[in-house]
Amino acid sequence: MRKIYLTLVTLGLVLLSACDEISTDERLTYVEPPEAGRAVLIEDYTGQYCVNCPRATEEIERLIEQYGDSVVIAVAIHSGPFSKQKGEPSPLYTEVGDMYFNRWKLSSQPVGKVDRLFYSMPFGYTEWGGGVNYELTDSPTSEAPVTFFIDGDFDTETRTGSFEVQTVGLDENRISGKLQIWLVEDSIDSFQLMPDGSRVEHYNHMHVFRASINDPWGDDVTVGHGEVVTKMYTFVMDPTWVPKHCALVTFFYDDQGVRQVTKTKLNVN
């Protein structure tokens, strides 16, 4: 019994700690579903000490150039052994990112997931282009079952973001999954080891995973055709991050993988 109390107290502390920076609210309404183009999420598990990782970044830039930045949405998750040296984490490392890396049982870097397809199978970056093409054309999940409307503001004085996410059901059937919201930052000036073994001190890091706004594995959402599930979130941003370079990556996933994703720049006041 004492153990249960202890667990409850610990759980309470964790929830209080989380609520201090992030809060959420939820309501359900109905609308006429709009048309929605499909976008694809590439999770790039990378590291500043990984000499081959800039090659993966180049491939992401190539895919964004080919498909557009609203279709290919990449997130560079600094994690794994190449984000640490002698146990010390690199500047862009996050514990949540490392938790994903370990949860997916990854070992090499760079490695990525394309819409978490095929039970979240990891792929080398040379396969990502094939994955994007597959997801947009051949995949059974190439039709988006949901779309998002995201509205909110970021207050630079309090460094607080408040926004609502409307998840709109497009599928004829009710669909259940997880709504995930990540904060990413572009144009971060930090070092990177390069393919020739050299170290570039001022490498321009793009779409870097900074934090999960909600639970690292998302919030439950069930939505039918024409239904709108609205959730409210607030968060307080780390003082070292640059708000105008930040964006929200919002995605919906289920056991078939990521079914829709969108990237929204912060509306900075």
Next chain:
Amino acid sequence: MKKFFTLLFGLCLSIGSLQAQEIDESFVFMDEEGEIIPNGATVVRNVAEPYDDASEVIYSGISVLNVGGSTDYIKMTYVIERIDNGTYQICFPSTCNMQTVTGTYQTGVGQLMADLQDIQSEWFPVADGECIVTLTIELFTKQGLFPPSYVHKAFGPTITLHFIKGEIPNPGKPGDVNGDGEVNIADVNAVIDMILTQVIDKAGDVNEDGEVNIADVNSLIDMILNN
């Protein structure tokens, strides 16, 4: 004596089977001087260089050469036989891997970035000691667009990297292959293991001809019988 004959017979059978195993040499290992490293060879590296302000690295200087413009996909299987301290790292052909403990590991499958690619195989020691890694190239053909499947085609060459930081370990007395201070059947077994697994240590070169093979087993048996 009967045990020796049985052992030798088994060894001959095993060597016969090893020789029958085809090694695909579309991809070969190459050293810093541009010399092809023969299958089964051991490369010793003992020059530690500064890596940053606080650490050192011993580079292998090994590359893989695509001999005939092969379009096959490859990966490296590497067995860390010994790592006294620090970290072993390999970046090949398109991913990087890092380990601190012994075991069998594999890189991702991919194609070479160029006809000659540095495998960026390095040991980052934090103290004197050794790191012994056996590398084997494996070739694949790619099937399907996405998700692709990689079908095993052949095994390529195997080499052993022997990194040494600090004093080169005392080789011990002649024939004491396993370093236990005695020369006996256990040393014969150690040499046979080296031949069969192709994880070669210089201690197994009993007759000091630069190779570890059946001649070393014979030399060891002679030593034991003559003592």
